[in-house]
Amino acid sequence: MHGRVKVRTTAEQEEIKKRERAAKVVQYKADIATVFQKRKDKIWDDELLLITKRMLLSNSDIYTLWNIRREVFQNNKWTDEEYKQLLENEMSLTENCLKDNPKSYSVWHQRCWVMEQMSEPDWKRELSLCAKCLNIDERNFHCWDYREFIVQKAGISNEEEFEFSTTKILNNFSNYSSWHYRSRILYKMFGTTLEEIPIIDEKYREELDLVMNATFTDPNDTSAWFYQRWLLDKCMTTCRLWRAIIKKDIAYVIIDNNILIEPVSLSLYINSEVVDVQWQLYPDEKFAKLQIARFVKPLENLDHAKEVFIKLQETTYKLSYSEIESAWIYKDNSSLHRQNSNDEQLNEQLKSYNQLSKMEPNNKWALLTGILLMKKIDLKKFYTDILNNLMLLSKIDSLRKNYYKDLRSKLLVEYNLLEIWKKENDMEIQIRIDLSGLDLTKLHNNHYFGLFEIVNLDANQLENSLHQLSTLQRCTRLSLSSNGITSLKNFPTLHNLEFFSLRNNKLTNSEEILNLIKRHKNLKNLDLTDNPVCEKLEPQILNVHLITNLSLES
């Protein structure tokens, strides 16, 4: 079904083709009827093998025929010699089928099955067959998978496979399959629990150089650039505490990592005694990066506590008492800017990629790598350059301009957080964030917003991202003016919300407004000025002070 060109033929050619095909249909029907009849009658004879062989050579995807052949193998009494020969013949049959149809799932599976039946399987021969096959098509994932099967069965060492991947890559940098394979084997051999890099430092540096060599050899091939992103922008899976604030009546805990692979186990200790806590999880039970506990019975012993700890998975974090906050707090401000052990190398590479960008101004990959490097070295220092690169990227790679907008939003948020932290006292947790007028499109890193009380998001483009505000559970004043919002259907319930500005949006549905008010028991002031919906609303509903026309209140 893939890559078959539709060709124009003459009536005469058409007629010949039609006759040939009609004959094939007749043959197929006769053959398959015979095969099914024999199977039904349990006649496991040579003719059955012969017919199925003929049929599979012309269409190797008829999976049931392979099943029937296996049944013939299993349902006859063979001598060892005979069985060995039978399996050998099957190896040639599958090889022949693969020549025609190298992507046939059933054929590759039959080959695995046969190999497992053999008393003395020749794994070496299979490895060289794979080599041959990969020389014809380096990207055939069936062959790569079969090779993996052989490697496992034959017990080939990681070291040998590492060598193999190096040879493959040096032979041809432009092969995504080889880079993929390399990431697997490297992780297996040199994987690390370090948070910043996927493999141990020494190997990490070597790989960065290897990938730079590859990207400079053929800057337009995409393969190596993906591998590089893995090195520069690791996916954080280890669960770690980012911020926490514990008061007598309420506790907020924020966990920071890309994905939560393991279920989160979180407990609170006061004076080495575990507190009985019911955590509420935000945005939901699964994406539990923000956890909140509301204590019906206040934690009276908190004021005079000697020690307060949070245990997250296997790690214990010690909290400090903050006079400013009148609470026990924990802060890890380093998470957005970690120290690298190889800053020198990263700076060198940045220089090289900047040069590459100058030589090839239309190469988007060099610009993107520039961004990743700058972010890794020092987001604050390179902030303007990063935004510049992003602007260029949206121009030369306009198909993905919305991706770059969202990436920009993410980096802008992180930059602003760093700015806030710079001014923040050690024992203080800043409650105010102003991100107005930044053209933000998404808040994918929304867990960072969990502790802010006054949030200004005016004049952005968050109309399609309202659901991401669900982590603003501590927020009392939220401003979302001028965001092109047409509907509040996806606006989450924020328990503490008191003042909410939705000025100058495109809201039309009064039901949604009433629903919003109903969901927010603490809401005192809702500003809807300059929305079409104003005309439909009574100025005073429920107990909320609605502002539906221009007024001086804010």
Added chain:
Amino acid sequence: MTTVKHDIELPSNIPELLLEKHANYLISYGTNKDEYNYSQTEHMRMSGMYWGLTALDLMGKLEQTNKEEVLEFIKQCQSDSGGISASMQHDPHLLYTLSAIQILCMYDALNVINVDKIVNYVKERQQADGSFAGDQWGEVDVRFSFCAVATLSLLNRLDAIDVEKAVQFVLKCMNFDGGFGSKPGSESHAGLIYCCTGLLSITGHLHLIDADRLGWWLCERQLPSGGLNGRPEKLPDVCYSWWVLSALTILGRLHWIDKKALIDYILTCQDVESGGFSDRPGDMVDPFHTLFGLTALSLLDKNFSLKPINPTYCMPEYIIDRLGLKPSRLDA
């Protein structure tokens, strides 16, 4: 944009969406059962029927199909083991079991088969490591994990298998690029990414995906022609419009590709004479690419006269609603 080695050029004339022709193409496909292409695809008939019927339903033409004939065929394809085969006398397999259940859900006719036996067949395919074998012969692939989970969820019987273990196996197939391959160690591929994202969507485990990383890899599938490929450095193909778009939709990141450019690519893959879609402009059409051309258009633009498609199940949304299913998504 820099030159891309593996891509094609689109003609300047982009045809309209030829719904009438596509419907006629699909309805006539299979009316002549002696036709060569038809007999050559007997070993995947059940999926072929699912592709054709789903496409027709999206175009509002399900009434023009022969429901009774289809139901009778499915009934005859259920084996003693409970599983359903591609065609009569062929062997049961999870791939065709799912296709059959999808068709039965469309026709609202689950009562014509023995559901308990299906559940049992699917359950017996689960391996100790949580993976699923496609049939009794042991081939393991995340495609089969998806088939198993989708089938059982359509039957409201997910409790029959160890869902946590099924999820754990899918996680073992996750790669450095955030994507998924067919088994642990296999390279990422858009079709398998769809299967894994779909499985995690059905079971409510989307938090295990690094959506920014995978979403980026997926939007990088778009080539200057507007078409999408399924892996880096491969040619564009209409069916990847579906695998990539459905996954991006589930991840709440459909806007990361250029919709207009992709719509143009898909429309160019129509056969303006015979109807139907092909993988690339000028190639032979088939029901498989016809379905995925239409489902992609349905996700991309509500203004086409197509029913909305559910990205997780690849079935019309109204059927998923009727079944009361709510597969999770990251955009709400």
